[in-house]
Amino acid sequence: MYNAIKLIIIVIGERVLDMASCILRTEKLCKSFSNGGRQQHVIKNLDLEIRKGDFTVIMGASGSGKSTLLYALSGMDKPSMGKVLFDGTEIQEYSNDELAIFRRGNCGFVFQSIYLLENQTILDNVLTGALVVQKNSPELVRKAKELLNRVGIMEDAWNKYPNQLSGGEAQRVGIVRALINDPVILFADEPTGQLNSSASKDVLDIFTDVHQKGQSIVMVTHDLKTALRGTRVIFLRDGGIVGEYQMEPYGSEDLKERRDGLQKFLDEMGW
Amino acid sequence: MKILRLALFNFKRRKREALFLMLLTCISMALLCIALVGHDRAYSLIEQAFEKTGSKEYAFVFKQSQYKTEFGEVISQDPRVTNACRFEMLRLDDNAGTSCKLKDGSIVNFFVSFVTEEDEKKLSRFLKGDALPGDEAKKLPHPIWMPQYVKLNMGFCPGDEICLTLKNKEFVFQIAGFYETGFFSSSLNSYKCVISREDYEEVAGVLDRNVCLAFDLKEGTVQSYNEAEAFRNELTDKMNELAGKRTIDIGFLFESKYNEMEMSADIVRVVMLIVCFVSGIVTVTVLFMIRHKIANDVNDQMEQIGVLEALGYRFREISGAYVLEYLILGVAGCVFGAVVTFAANPLMTYALQAFEGHETIGNVNWRNMPLVFTLLLALIVFTALWKARTIKKYPPVIAFRKGIETHHFGKNRLPLDRAKGNVNVRLGRKELLGNQRQNAGLFLCIVLMGLSIAFCIIMADVFRGGGMGLEKTAGWENCDLYLIFEDTVNLKDATAEIAELPEVRKATYMVTNGVMIKGEELQAHVYADYDRTENIFVTRGWLPKKDNEVAIKESVAQRLGYEIGDSIMIEGQGIEKKYVICGYALALFDGAYFTEEGMSRIYPALNQGIVNVYLKDDVNVEDFRELIKEKYGSSDEELMAEEESAEGSLEERIRKKAEQQMALLISQYGAKEVDYAIKIGDQMISGGTGKMRIREITSFHELVGAQLGGLSRLMKSFPGDTCESGKLTAAIKNTRIYKEWQEKTLTFPLKIGRLNVECGAGNGRDHGAAEDQEGKGGCTWNLETTMVHLYLSVPVRRFALKPGGRIPFAFGRQCCRSLREMTGR
DSSP states (O other): OHHHHHHHHHHHHHHHHHHHHEEEEEEEEEEEEEETTEEEEEEEEEEEEEETTOEEEEEESTTSSHHHHHHHHTTSSOOSEEEEEETTEEOTTOOHHHHHHHHHHHEEEEOTTOOOOTTSOHHHHHHHHHHTTSOOOHHHHHHHHHHHHHTTOOGGGTTSOGGGSOHHHHHHHHHHHHHTTOOSEEEEESTTTTSOHHHHHHHHHHHHHHHHTTOEEEEEOOOHHHHTTOSEEEEEETTEEEEEEEOOOTTSSOHHHHHHHHHHHHHHTTO | OHHHHHHHHHHHHTHHHHHHHHHHHHHHHHHHHHHHHHHHHHHHHHHHHHHHHTOOSEEEEEETTTOOHHHHHHHHTOTTEEEEEEEEEEEOOSSOOEEEEOTTSOEEEEOEEEEEHHHHHHHSOOEEEEEOOTTGGGGOSSEEEEEHHHHHHHOOOTTOEEEEEETTEEEEEEEEEEEEOSSSEETTTEEEEEEOHHHHHHHTTTSEEEEEEEEEEOTTSOOSHHHHHHHHHHHHHHHHHHHTSOHHHHTOEEEEHHHHHHHHHHHHHHHHHHHHHHHHHHHHHHHHHHHHHHHHHHHHTHHHHHHHHHHTOOHHHHHHHHHHHHHHHHHHHHHHHHHHHHHTHHHHHHHHHHHHTOOOOOOOOTTHHHHHHHHHHHHHHHHHHHHHGGGGGOOHHHHHTTTOOSSOOOOOOSOGGGOOSOHHHHHHHHHHHHTHHHHHHHHHHHHHHHHHHHHHHHHHHHHHTTSGGGGGOTTSOOOSEEEEEOTTSOHHHHHHHHHTSTTEEEEEEEEEEEEEETTEEEEEEEESOGGGOSSOOEEEEOOOOSTTEEEEEHHHHHHHTOOTTOEEEEEETTEEEEEEEEEEEOOSSSEEEEOHHHHHTTOSSOOOOEEEEEEOTTOOHHHHHHHHHHHHOOOHHHHHHOOOOSOSOHHHHHHHHHHHHHHHHHHHHOOSOOEEEEEETTEEEEEETTSOOEEEEEOHHHHHHHHHHHHHHHHHTSTTSOOOOEEEEEEOTTSHHHHHHHTTOOOEEEEETTEEEEEOOOTTOOEEEEEOTTSSEEEEEETTTTEEEEEEOSOOOOOOOOTTOOOOSHHHHHHHHHHHHHHTO
16 A cells, blocks of 8 residues: 555656656647648647757658757747647747747757858857847857857857858857857757768767756757767657657767667667 | 847948938938928018018009009009009010020010119119119119019129110110019019110100009908909909900009919929929839838848747847838938038029029028928838838748748749740749749839939920920920011011011911900910911810810810810900810910911901911021011111111112101001002102011020020039139229220230130220130120129139129139239229
8 A cells, every 4th residue: 555655656756747847848739731722731649748958859751840840849830730838838829929039038049051140240140149138238248259169169250250151160150149048948950951070060069068068959850970969869750759769868878889779769760 | 229230230231222222312302302492482582572672562554545543543442452652664565575685695585664763662662682883873874773583594794785675676775783673573574674764765665655553452451362363353343344344455464462472483383393293203212112122131031030030039120120221211311311402502592583583582491391301201111111011921930931831832934944045034034923023113113213314304404405395395386486577567478478488498377365264364376277386286176177166275174164065155355255165275374276267256356476487497597587687677666767878779769768757657656557659750659568577586495595594504504514603793993904995905815713715805895705715704894884794614603793892712712813913903
C-alpha cells in the first residue's frame, strides 16, 4: 500500500515536474495550404512538448513540414486547427499584433538565409532586434558588443555592412540578434544550410555554448552533424511525428557513439 | 524612436529618389502658395490703388452727344450717392484704337482716353509716381502723365517721347511721369492720360467728347460685383425712361471698383488657376510616386519586413516607418516650397503689377501658406498610410515567401521554353507582365509629368512671345493685318480691292456690334463669309448660313438656358428679332456670330468694320504695311495739312485741292459723302469721297503686345534671351553733353563693364538710340528733356538712379561712375 502510494506520488510528481518544465506544447496541431484550389495538409494532428533547457532538433525529408512546424511553434504562423500553448497560454487565437508582442518577448530567430538588414551596420542590426523590446541605453549597447565579441565578431566589424561579411560571420551576427533579448526559446531554421563546414562548425559551437548556458533551442535541420548538437531529435514524416530520439548534452559522451546512435535512429526512420 | 530609425534607414537606401520627391513637393507647395497668394493679391492690389489714390469708386461715361442733364440728376439725387462730380473725358469710338511705337521699334495698339489735370483731380488725388525731377515736367512742350500700366508694360520712362496715332493723326507727347489711378488704368478699358488744356483741345478735334459722372456710395450699399451691377441696372432703368430708349443705344459706360477688380483680376485669376492646375498635376504625380515607391519598397524589402515582424515589430510600426519617411520628405519639401514662395514674391509682385497696371504692392495674405502646408502633408500622409497598410497582408511567413500566401506560385507567363525570338525581349515582356500594376502606375506618372511639362512649356511660350500663343485661340481671326478704313469707305469694295492685290492670299471683313439677349449684353460678330475664316469654329451645330441663324458661345447658352435649335429674341438699336441658335461657337469673349443679312435685321446700317488681310507666305508683313500706307495712307487730317504745291499738272493740282476741301468737310463738319465737279473751259474734273483712306493698320501681335508686354519682358528675362533689365536714368541739364548738344557736336562713347556703346550721332539730334555691337545693352537719349537712359541686357535687378538716390549694388555704381565720366557731373 505504502509502495503503491509512493509510486502514485512519484508518477504525479514527475508529471507535475514535466508540466512545469514544458514551455511549449501543441495539441492536435494542423496546418494546411491551398494549392491550386486543392487543400494540402502539411501538419496533421501533431502533439508535441518542448521542455525548458532542451535542444530540440526537428528532422525529416523535404516537404515533411519541418519549417511549417517551426513557424507554428514560434507564433510566426497561425495553425489551421489545434492548439499551441506557450507556458500554458494558447497563442493560436492571437491577432498578428499580439503575436508580434509575444515573439518580441519570448522568441529569437535564426534563419537559413540569415536576413540581416542590408542598409544597417552589424551593430545596428543587433540593436534593431533589441530596440523593439527595450529603450536604447549604454547597457544595451554594451551587451550587444559583448555578445558580438562572444561569437567572434570583433570591434573592427561592428560598423561594417552585412555584405562586407562572410556567410559564417553574418550568421553569427544573426545569432546575436536572436539572443540580444534573452529569448525563452531560440528558433533556428537550418542555420547552417548556406554555410561551408568550417563556418557551420563555428555557428554550431555557438549554439552548443548557449544551450549549455541554459538556452532552450528548437532547430530544424536535415544535416546529421547539426543534429548531433541537440539533446532530442524529432523525426517528421507526412506532417506527423514518427520517431523521437534522446541524447545526452553535446560533449558529455563519446562523439562516435553519439553519431552512431543517431545514425541508427535515422536509418530506422528511413532517412 | 525605433520608427524614426527605420524611416532614416529607408532614406539612406534611396537618397536620389527621396531628393527628387522632395523637389517635386517643393514645386507643388511653391506653385500652390504662389497661386493662392497671387489670387488674393489680384484683388487687394486694385483695392489699394483705389484707397491710395482716393479715387471715386463708381463712374458713368456718356458720349456728349447722347448725354442728358437728367442723367446727372438721377445720380446726384440718389440718397445712396456721395461725392458726386462731373468732368469731361476724350475717348476713341468703339472700333478704333491708337497705335504707338515702342522703344524697341515694335508697334502696339491700345485704347486711350484723355483728361485734363483739373478734371483728374475731381476723380482722384492724382497720385504721381515715377516722374521727371523738379520743374522739368513743366518745361515740356506737350507733357503727358500716363497710368503706371504704360510704364510697367511698355518700358517707357519719364522724359521719353511718345507718339500716339489717333485716327491716323500723330500726336507727339513727352512723358512727364506716371501716375496711379483706379479707373481706366489699362488697355482693357483705355489708358487714361492726363494732358494740358491746350493739348486736350487739340486732341478733342479727333476724339469724341464724353461726360463722366463719378461718385462714391454710402458704406454698405454695394459690397460685390453683382451688387454693383444691380445698382447700375437700377440707375440705367431710370435713365432709360428719361432717354426714351434702351441704354445699349445711349452708348454709355459704367465703371466700378468691383468691375475693375473683376476685369483686371480676371486674367490673374485665370493664370493663377493655371498655376493651381500645374501644381495639382505635380501633387498628383508626387502622390503617385509615393504610392508607387512604397509598393516597390514593400515588394523589394518583403524579406526584411518578415525579419522585422519576426523580431516583434508590429505592422503599424513598420508601416509607420514608411509614412514617417514620406512625412519627413513632405515637411522638407513644403519648407523649401515656402522659402521659394517668399523668394519669388518680388517676381510675383512685378508680374501682378504688370498685369494690373498698378504699382501698389497689395496685401500679401500668407495665411494660405499653413493651409497649403497642411493640405499637402495630409495628402502625402494619407497616400503613404493607404499604401503602407498593405504590409498588414504579409505576416512573417508570407513575407518570407515574397508575399505569396499559399504554396501556389501562380502561372508562369511567357515560359522561356517556348521562346522563339530574342531571349532579352522575352525576359522584358515577362517582367512587364509580372509587374502590371506597378508598370501601369509608372506609366501614369510619366504621362502626368509629361503633361505638366508640356503645359508649362506651352504657357511659357504663350507669354514669352508677347502672347503670341494666344493667336491660335479659336474665336479670333488671326490674320496677318487688320485694316480699319475711314467711315466714308465702303467696306465691301475695300475688301474686294485689297483681295485683288498680288501680295494678298485672301481678304475678308468683320463687323462687330453690341446686342442683348435676355438683358445680357453680347458682342455680335459678322464675318463676310465663314467659309473663308480660319479660326472661327463651332463645337456643335454649324456657323450661321441664313439670316435668322445665330451661333453663340456654349457657356452663354447654358447661362441663359438655351440649346441648339431654340428660338431666341435678340435686340439691338431698339429693334428686336427672332433668331434660331444654329451652333455653339468658340469665342474669346461672350459673343454671338451672325450672317451679314442676319445682323442687318436689327442693325440696318452696320458699324464700320475691319478688313482681315491674309498675306501670301513669301510676303513680308512690314513691307505690305508700307505698301498699304502708301496706297491708302492719306487721312483726312493729313490731306488738310498738305501744303499747296506748284508741281504737277493743273488737273492734278485741282484734284489735290478738291480732296483737301472734302477732307475738311468730313473731319470738321461731319460730312459722310462728298462729290465734286469742276469745269475749266471744256474740261470737267469730277470726283468724290470714293477714295479709300486708311484709318488704322494693326495686327493681333500689336493688340496683345499692349496687354502682355510686361509679362513678356519678364519671361524674356529668363536665361536664354536678352533682356532690358538694368536701367539708369539721370538728368543731364547743365552737363557737358547738354552743352555739346547745344553746340551740335555731340558724340560720346559709353563704357559700362562689358558694354561698349557708341552713343550719339551729333548734329543736334535731340533724341536717338544706340546699342553695343554684341547686343548686351545700349542707351537712349532725349536731350530735349535732358534725360539719358542706359539699359543693359544682362540680367540684373531693376534700378533707377535719381538725384540723391541710393545705388542698389556694385553694378549700379559702375554704371554711375561711367555716367559721371560721361556727363562731367
